[in-house]
Amino acid sequence: MKRFSMLDELTFQNVSERSLSLQEVQDRIMQFMSQDPKALYHFVIGTDSQVHRGYTKFVTGIIIHRLGKGAWACYSQVAIPRELTSIKEKLVLETTLSQRVAGFFAEGPLTQMEELLLPHVYQGAMLYSYIDIDAGTEPVVNQTSLYVQEMVDRVEAMGMYSPRVKPYSYGASAYANRFTKQGMRQVM
Template structure:
């Protein structure tokens, strides 16, 4: 997949279709400004589903104010073939997550951090997480990839989460891959 082609995919949720990333970012800022003293987690994760003649990848962006609600959207990418190799699929899931995380430039991250900054002493927090749809459990086929994928997420400067804590990849995005 060429980098340039991926940016044409728009974001959507139940309220809005065809959002650009700029619109998504604006929604996140608006959501955080409702309660700037909140405990925010910005989470990005991708899940995939292999169908007969294609593989559907869904990247979710979720901003959560813990205990106070969420705003979320997804981006769908369809690869026109069955991707049966687990490592290839997980690697592409992660590349799509990396691509969306990279849209949160340093300037944009600063803008989000600046929302909570005046309220740190009142307990406001902001973290950014990359959710990977893999688990380290003994029976888990994906456990051999954990170190590689966690390292890739860490190198982007976001906190990696794997199952069972990777709920953006494993439950939010998963719902849309079916």
């Protein structure tokens, strides 16, 4: 079972590839975007978690969405060897994992993505960058609503990403979520 690790130890996968480094993820994103540099893109990073017997599994998804024209996505999974019961602790760790991955892209790759689109801005090319937070603002429905503003403030402090929460945070609440349900042995 893979343990909670440092950023450079993360590997990503999707339905067709396994063991992608962050550099390889960046390469795949650039290849995908170069196929249509006149398009509108959403670059999304989001993390979700699920408590399993004896550990808590965290899945971080990276998505480059060419609006109306498809997407390329991958995910990484790590486990903390205990069952986290605090909603706040889970939400803080989810947001932290997303921020760590987002930090890699903020240190150069995000600029390269923007530069690829820059010559085509007048034809509609644009890149929006998001960190999706798996939390909602409706107190009756979401126990996470107490901590939303704190997580939003953390993401906004990064400067290069806009935070999104439920129901708009599909990177965390839909894409990453579907991989958290499986046990670690089932997906490795």
